[in-house]
Amino acid sequence: MAWQQIAAERRAHRDASVAALATLSPPITVPSLPDEKDLPRHVYRIGRDALTDREREITELGPTRLVEALAKRVYTSVEVTRAFLKRAAIALKLTNCATELLPSLAIERAESLDAHLASTGKPLGPLHGLPISIKEHIGLKSHDLNAGFCAWVGTIAERDAAILKPLYDAGAVFYVRTTQPQTLMQLETSSNLFGETVCPFNRDLSSGGSSGGEGALGGMRGSCLGVGTDIGGSIRSPAANNGLYGLRPTSYRLPMGGQSATMLGAEHIVPVVGPLSTHLPGLSLFMSTVLASQPWLIDPMLVPIPWRDDESHFPLNAVTGRMKKVKIGVMRCDGVVMPHPPVTRAIDEVVGKLREYPEEFEIVQWEENEAAEAWDIISALYFVDGGEQERSAMAASGEPALPLSEWILTQPKVPKPPGHTIDALWRITGQRDAFRERFLARWLKSGIDVLLCPVGPGVAPRLGTAKYWGYTALWNLLDYPAAVFPVGVVGEQDWGSWTHKDPLSDTDRENIKLWDPECYIGAPVGLQLVGRRFDDEKVLEALNIIQGRIGLPFADATA
The missing domain is CATH 3.90.1300.10 (Amidase signature (AS) domain)
Structure with missing residues (x-):
């Protein structure tokens, strides 16, 4: 058929x-x-x-x-x-x-x-x-x-x-x-x-x-x-x-x-x-x-960790009555692609509100400089067979590969069929593990509880243009839990001139071309809160505390 x-x-x-x-x-x-x-x-x-x-x-x-x-x-x-x-x-x-x-x-x-x-x-x-x-x-x-x-x-x-x-x-x-x-x-x-x-x-x-x-x-x-x-x-x-x-x-x-x-x-x-x-x-x-x-x-691969929400990661001090501060790292840009104005504005607004409560939140800047390497590693590990199973599934009915399917299958680090040799796969897996070790060391040195960052290089993209995964795929490579929350919508406040004119990369150059405020009017703006591996409960607790201070700005947008 x-x-x-x-x-x-x-x-x-x-x-x-x-x-x-x-x-x-x-x-x-x-x-x-x-x-x-x-x-x-x-x-x-x-x-x-x-x-x-x-x-x-x-x-x-x-x-x-x-x-x-x-x-x-x-x-x-x-x-x-x-x-x-x-x-x-x-x-x-x-x-x-x-x-x-x-x-x-x-x-x-x-x-x-x-x-x-x-x-x-x-x-x-x-x-x-x-x-x-x-x-x-x-x-x-x-x-x-x-x-x-x-x-x-x-x-x-x-x-x-x-x-x-x-x-x-x-x-x-x-x-x-x-x-x-x-x-x-x-x-x-x-x-x-x-x-x-x-x-x-x-x-x-x-x-x-x-x-x-x-x-x-x-x-x-x-x-x-x-x-x-x-x-x-x-x-x-x-x-x-x-x-x-x-x-x-x-x-x-x-x-x-x-x-x-x-x-x-x-x-x-x-x-x-x-x-x-x-x-x-x-x-x-x-x-x-x-x-x-x-x-x-039932599934022996799963780690036997129950949902641990009965004890706070940010308990009240019995003497002062104050909550343990939430230390938040803030990544405004990953060094590869500068997010569009609504995203950077949303980060600035959230951080600005949290700074009003210095007894509850400590804000530190997170400078990211390894995101390009992260993408090279993870894209090389997505299709270790060179994409043969994907192409076979499409070829079985004769359906054409859609543009974004073709794009991900032809990323520079994706191997050609039949895929990686065993030696190459071991080598790239070793790069993954070394990346994880370096990132963990940076996280521990910073002392942060969670990290606030964009979800993508912009808000909901125009159809056919979602070609930068770096802000989300980084956390898949690290296997860190990440929660997204809404913080507003694109509006006239985002229509001013964008001062970012010098591309950080070829991908950034393409992202700059995509910015046209009228195209995105009304689109929701979301941000991402990330924690260390197995800190899922801590991420949601921190987000609940943060949201208690910044409110529910998206509620009116849907009305």
């Missing part, structure tokens, strides 16, 4: 999953929306206005508040699930963010949860009735598992992915699966199966990748908690591009089994699974729920 026919059939399946909403009892009616050619740049408000007040109320609650309301029977699980199914269908039409809805599966699950609560008087678990969205290549039993490749359509998951079982056992409702790019190795979400997923606050821009469907859906508030994956920025890029919170955990904390991708089993750069959420507490809720199931008793 030609790849074009495969793609047409998958899109028809997706349309049928939306149409199935009308067959529920009572039916869910998705309102008429403008044709794609008639849509404005900013579509969030269009989607929001298509809902009832009650549906808006439900879908705009954070995950922790929503599960509390469900446990208290303020809402039923069926009512909540129906609201999120409707909002997800609207988000799909406006941003192209989903591969399928799961109405029958979700409603049946919600009904069983309502029955359990009615009969026992107790919620099933900490996620009782909470709708959770899933990136498509995370396997869902009996459903398609194509990972963005046309030739892989028709591969059916034999079981749920390992990350889903603890969520399900805790009471989650799975109701929608979201888009990912061809190869899963893009910082945007484009595939021959479903096309491009866009940012709801500016449709000219990318939703990010590779968890870009999760990003756009969350940005539209069609999900309050979703599951993504990350090997070079694939959780953090979509979180930043869509005004969300996202966590790239330390590897080997959460289970990875049951996912579909090329190069499964590679150990040189390890992908991770993690959460995206509309609210910061959703990240801890996700992590604590999964780790409470002790997944290391």
Whole structure:
């Protein structure tokens, strides 16, 4: 079958999953929306206005508040699930963010949860009735598992992915699966199966990748908690591009089994699974729920570390009553690409507010000078087979390699097929380890608790232009946990002349050319907080303290 026919059939399946909403009892009616050619740049408000007040109320609650309301029977699980199914269908039409809805599966699950609560008087678990969205290549039993490749359509998951079982056992409702790019190795979400997923606050821009469907859906508030994956920025890029919170955990904390991708089993750069959420507490809720199931008793690769949020990393001094200072390193630029004005402004604003509390925060500058080497190392380790599995998966259906797939596969340090020799792989792995040792020594010498830095060289990029991964891939190379948080939107304050005129590199020269403030108006601005390996809890605690001081500047942007 030609790849074009495969793609047409998958899109028809997706349309049928939306149409199935009308067959529920009572039916869910998705309102008429403008044709794609008639849509404005900013579509969030269009989607929001298509809902009832009650549906808006439900879908705009954070995950922790929503599960509390469900446990208290303020809402039923069926009512909540129906609201999120409707909002997800609207988000799909406006941003192209989903591969399928799961109405029958979700409603049946919600009904069983309502029955359990009615009969026992107790919620099933900490996620009782909470709708959770899933990136498509995370396997869902009996459903398609194509990972963005046309030739892989028709591969059916034999079981749920390992990350889903603890969520399900805790009471989650799975109701929608979201888009990912061809190869899963893009910082945007484009595939021959479903096309491009866009940012709801500016449709000219990318939703990010590779968890870009999760990003756009969350940005539209069609999900309050979703599951993504990350090997070079694939959780953090979509979180930043869509005004969300996202966590790239330390590897080997959460289970990875049951996912579909090329190069499964590679150990040189390890992908991770993690959460995206509309609210910061959703990240801890996700992590604590999964780790409470002790997944290391099933997956022997996992490190047996429970979620350690019962003791503070920044405790109060018993004598002074003051909290231990949070020492924050600030990286404004990685020495390779100077971020666009909205990003540097956001850093300056956050740092300026934190400096108002010298008894709580100590700010130090972090000068980065090894980011170029980091990219050389990690790009050499992404495709140790020279990209043969990627190209074979595309060639099997004849689908063309999309531009950003071709770009990453032809990076200078990616070997030609058949890939690295064993000697070369050992050598580059040794370079990785030496880099990690040097970086750790610098971190320890600085004495910082966490590091604040950009998520990328700009905000959500124009489609087809996301070609610099350095600000996110650095932390994958180091295997450091990193959390993204929203800090505002691009506005007229960013329209002044940009004084950065002398490129730091050829990549920086291209990034300078991309800056045009009118192109990015309305786009969310996100920043990244990073900690040392296995300091996941410390990162989120520090972020919670920081956010308590800087507030929630993105809240008004979505209204």
